[in-house]
Amino acid sequence: MPAAAAAPKREEIPLYLSATRALVMVRIGSHPPFPAVFDTGTNGNLVDLGLARSLGLPNTGPSPSIDGSTGKPVPGHDTFIKNARLGGVAIADARATALAYDQPDEIGIFGPNSFPEHFVEMDGPGSRLVLTPRTDDNAPPGPALPYADRLPSLMLEIGALRLPAKLDSGNDSALILPMRYKDQVALQAEPVRIGYAVSAAGRQPIFSARLKGALCVGPLRLEHPEIRFMEGGTANIGLAILRRLRVVYDDTGKRAWILPNLDPSPSVASGDACPDAAGGDRKPGSDAAQA
Numbered sequence: 698m699p700a701a702a703a704a705p706k707r708e709e710i711p712l713y714l715s716a717t718r719a720l721v722m723v724r725i726g727s728h729p730p731f732p733a734v735f736d737t738g739t740n741g742n743l744v745d746l747g748l749a750r751s752l753g754l755p756n757t758g759p760s761p762s763i764d765g766s767t768g769k770p771v772p773g774h775d776t777f778i779k780n781a782r783l784g785g786v787a788i789a790d791a792r793a794t795a796l797a798y799d800q801p802d803e804i805g806i807f808g809p810n811s812f813p814e815h816f817v818e819m820d821g822p823g824s825r826l827v828l829t830p831r832t833d834d835n836a837p838p839g840p841a842l843p844y845a846d847r848l849p850s851l852m853l854e855i856g857a858l859r860l861p862a863k864l865d866s867g868n869d870s871a872l873i874l875p876m877r878y879k880d881q882v883a884l885q886a887e888p889v890r891i892g893y894a895v896s897a898a899g900r901q902p903i904f905s906a907r908l909k910g911a912l913c914v915g916p917l918r919l920e921h922p923e924i925r926f927m928e929g930g931t932a933n934i935g936l937a938i939l940r941r942l943r944v945v946y947d948d949t950g951k952r953a954w955i956l957p958n959l960d961p962s963p964s965v966a967s968g969d970a971c972p973d974a975a976g977g978d979r980k981p982g983s984d985a986a987q988a
Contacts, residue, residue, distance in 0.1 A: 710784030710826040712819070714940055717869035719819075721826070723805055725752055725781045733783075733805030735826065737819060737939070737946060738865025740847050742778065742793040742811060745804040749776055749795035760794040772796055786828065789813050806867060809849075809946035816947055819866065821940035822958055837945050841952035846931075849946055849953040853932055855882045855912050860932050864944060864953065868935030870894070871919075876904070876926045883909040888926050901927045913971035914938050915955035 712735060713720040724730040731748065744754070754776040761775070773796030781788050788811035798804055809817040816835055818827040829835040842851050845861040853862040858881045862872075879888055888904035904926040911920045914934060943956040 706830060708786050708828045710786055710828070712824045712826055714821070714824050717936065718803065719866050719936055719940070720803060721784050721807065723781060723783050723807060725778060728752055731805060732803045733807050734803050734867050735819070736806045736808045736865070736867030737849055737944070738863050738867050738933070739806055739808040740810050740948070742791065742808065743771070743773075743798065743806040744776070744778070744793055744795055745798040746773060746795045748804050754778065754795060756795070757792070760796070783807055783811055784826070809948045813949045816945050818943060818945045818956070819939065820943045822943065831947065831949060836947075837954040837956060839954060841947070841954055844951035844953070847951065849944070851915070851934070851955070853912070853914070853934070855908065856910075858882055862932035862934045864939060865933050866936045866939045868933050869937065870925050870933075870935040871922055871937035873903075873925045873927060873930070873933040873935065875930055875932065876928050878932075879906070879926050882924070884924070885909050885921070891925075894925070894927055901929075903927045915942055916957060916971055917941060918971045
């Protein structure tokens with residue numbers, strides 16, 4: 698009798714979540730591990746320039762990388778990372794960008810692109826990444842969300858405004874819109890400048906206002922959420938929302954799925970139902986919250 702086929706390998710990686718960051722530990726070769734952001738809004742990995750030099754990573758030319766939040770080029774040079782592990786799990790050997798990464802608690806950015814042969818679930822409520830082999834049997838049920846501009850996105854509806862929004866765990870805000878949309882959404886007051894957004898491409902002035910009413914992101918209904926605005930770039934759904942969702946990323950197939958939460962929060966607000974990940978409706982107020 699032939700031996701039974703081995704079960705598909707499933708692996709988990711700890712995700713260290715704070716209010717503003719989703720961190721993982723990365724090891725290159727036999728060097729000590731270092732903290733890096735797990736960023737769903739990137740399609741290429743980045744490491745600090747000083748780290749790249751200390752590890753002897755090669756300079757293979759100017760970087761072609763574009764910042765997912767601003768649409769601007771990322772300064773630095775191209776390099777190549779091999780024999781690396783993220784949370785103890787081997788990642789694909791691939792090009793990366795080395796740049797002066799001026800952040801105190803992390804020295805790199807890595808994303809779902811690190812695992813081209815896997816579905817990568819970012820389970821925010823469970824503080825973990827779950828990897829399963831990229832096979833038809835392991836694909837989540839229901840329709841997938843197609844990527845836009847090679848990055849995971851969903852169609853965001855705010856009143857009459859409908860636009861694709863990047864799913865970007867490297868952004869610590871809840872929701873960012875380009876300033877050109879501020880007069881197309883109903884706000885409680887005019888946006889006011891609150892500081893600067895910092896990304897791989899540099900600093901951008903950022904403004905804030907609260908929405909009149911509610912909007913849905915997957916199963917989450919957000920009542921009067923804060924919306925941040927900045928010039929240029931694209932609509933962006935950040936960690937403040939994604940940490941409360943389970944999203945599966947298929948970077949090779951350029952598609953994603955938003956899954957139902959395993960332990961949904963009780964209803965704390967009333968309102969119309971939100972469509973779930975499969976396009977159906979959830980009970981009014983389910984998973985409601987203020988962002």
